[in-house]
Amino acid sequence: MEPVLELKNLNKAFGGLRVTNDVSFTVMPGDITAIIGPNGAGKTTLFNQITGHLVPDAGSVFFRGEDVTGMAPQAIVAKGMGRAFQVTSIFPEETVLENVRMACLARRNEARRPFRNISTFKQATDDAYAILESIGLAQHAQRAAYELAHGDQKLLDIGIALGLQPSLLLLDEPTSGMSPDERQLTRDLIVRLWKEFNLTMVFIEHDMDTVFGIAQIVRVLHLGHLLAEGTPDEIRNNPEVITAYLGEEVQ
Amino acid sequence: MDLSFILVQLVSGLTMATLLFLVASGLTLIFGVGNVFNFAHGSFYMLGAYFAFQTVTALQINFWIGLVIASLGAGLLGMCAEFLFLRRIYGRAEEGGFQILLTYSFILVIDDIVKFVWGTEYKSLLRPAGLRGSVELGSITLPSFNVAIIVIGLLVVVVAWLILSRTRPGRIARATALDREMLSAMGVNVPLTMTLVFGIATALGGFAGALAAPLRTVTPGAGIEVIIDSLIVVVIGGMGNFWGAWFGALILGEVMAFAVAIVPEWASVVSYVVMVLTLIFKPEGLFAPRQTRTV
């Protein structure tokens, strides 16, 4: 089986500060993995290099066997890499349906059609509704996105990413800003989506319940360097990791 | 084309560059500090010229006093405009667009007020006593007033540079992309600062207009070309770059001086050509560092 994502010796420095220090790892299809690390460990910077928003100083990013290092972000997305955001990034004035439908249209290469009314694109519309059903926002389909509660907006953010039927879904702190109940719901949702849509996921998280609850492989980033990778149990018991980061957070 | 011709044009270009820089600096000051683009900046330039005309020609007051009065007048009017109107749209969604529209409406209103008060005929302003003649520098003869402008301009640049680099308000002004919330968090009285900075910026514009008035005729509608000239200066020099603006003004001023001498009919088009060429070959400006792609 070919890896979905392969990082080889990624390096990046800003001025004198090395933010990504020789990072290499592989993500196989169907994996659901987490990247954790204290603030400033370089997690989001790493994501940005994977998605093409930052060009690494050295090393490569392989996506589905293709070298995408330094490619323009939208080109990489068009190849099947999706991303949901820590700070919710949706289209506020459009309806909930429209938000997801645009992604579905984009996947089918129909987003730039200039003449037919958008509601006549049946396949994309059906796909969008299916996603809304899965994430539990179907009843809000006709509401403007800005009217949704914060937690629902985060779900919508994920829904948009799903519309692209991504081969790889990157989630940037999916439970940030949520109450414990909401977090549990989101955890269940992520697992359900992972199974339902056959996704390969990598997510950044600070909430350890989420990380150890759903990730199969956990990778720890510390000062830009990949400190450890393994199953949740292995990581939980790794002395270096405990020293660097976890402290009393793990129970 | 002999040497003296070239030298005369070079100095003429310096004069133009000085005036361009004075105008452009006012515009970039308020944009850099307060994130406000004053589309009507050219109108304050024009008001400066008219105030100078009124005080010097009509009231026979000394030119240099008139210059100060004109600058203060433009500055005060600017502060009123900011306080009464511009302030109401801070923080709105799509603020940038509304700023342009509101300041655009200032242009329209000021244009007609000027027409109403002073009429549409060209007004002229005599050069100040003592600078009406010319000065000999070696083999070339230069108009004294033009030389004076260059000297004044240099003084202003030096003073501005000192203020910007040595004083606290100056350092705040220099930090780019500073937004109002951040200024407020730093303990700065934001509304007062905005009004003051706006006043200083429009005063600079008025100062440039008054200074330039003896060289050009004073007419309504001069505002827009001023904005475009300032834009071209910034395009050449790079946005947000103090010394870039200075070099941009220098380049544009020299190009314009030679163009006026060689192809007077098409001189104003030449400045646009410079802008287009810069946009094609080095869109980030001649003095900006080459950008690497970031988010």
Next chain:
Amino acid sequence: MQEKKSYLSEAFLVALLVAFAVVPLLHPSSYQIMLASHILVWGLFAVAFNMLWGVTGMLSFGQALYFGVGAYAVGLMMKHLGQSWFLPGMAAGLVAAIVLAILVGLLIIRVSGVFFTVLTLAFGQLAWQICFRWYHFTGGDDGIQNLIPPGLLGNRFVYYYFTLVVVVVSIWLLLRLSQSPMGVLLRCVRQNPNRVPFLGLSVRYSQLRVYVISSLFSALAGSLAAGVDNSIHTDMLYWTTSGEVILMSVLGGIGQFFGPFIGAGAIIIIQDYVGAKTEYWSLIIGLVMMVMVLLLPRGVVGEAQALKLWLKSVRRSNGG
């Protein structure tokens, strides 16, 4: 699927068509016909402009460039080649607009915000400068007069219906665009340009596309204007023309597709009432703009709609 397709916009367009078709029958004087023609032409110009601003968020202060190109293509071809070149002149204007829009667009769409706006202004003024000074070719400040379309189109009634059909079809095409996936994409570009690349789509490409389309229809409006006034003038390229179309859009409401058309109608009728370009017209539109920006930012149509929604919610909470 509960998504109901509303035919409100199409109905409005048909109503517009009928209303304007009836004008020459009720008011056969050439003055009224000219007034209605102006509303049609500027209505198209404003709707085309708003595809850039209201829809995509690109405030261009230089659409007069394309309006003028359309007008001057017609005027210059007729002046130098003869009266029968009216329609080819229109076609030439469209082609010229597309080419210019691509060239200018590629140069300036790299920047955004205020910088973009002032660059559009600069290019508009560049065109004006060239046209103004090239007296020998364009007639400069004198403009070009006696532009009477050939054959049947020379009759003012026929030309009026020609204008009406062209304008209504054009607006219909722009309406289709705004309701299509591309139209929604353009709105997304305005609302959240950062997310658009994460759909695998290019912000720049979308912006360039709408810039060309908007400019194309602006040029078409300009060509029609040449036949309405039977003359063209460098003022059509001057920045105040760009400003007027912006004012019309703001007055009507940039958030509604037909807002700018209504704004155009309002301005032209007000202009007519106040005595066509009074000496202090600048002051008047300046004050109108100030009022709109400070008090009614959503435009007349937008504020009316907001009021309607507010009344509905009040009724709902009172009525239960």
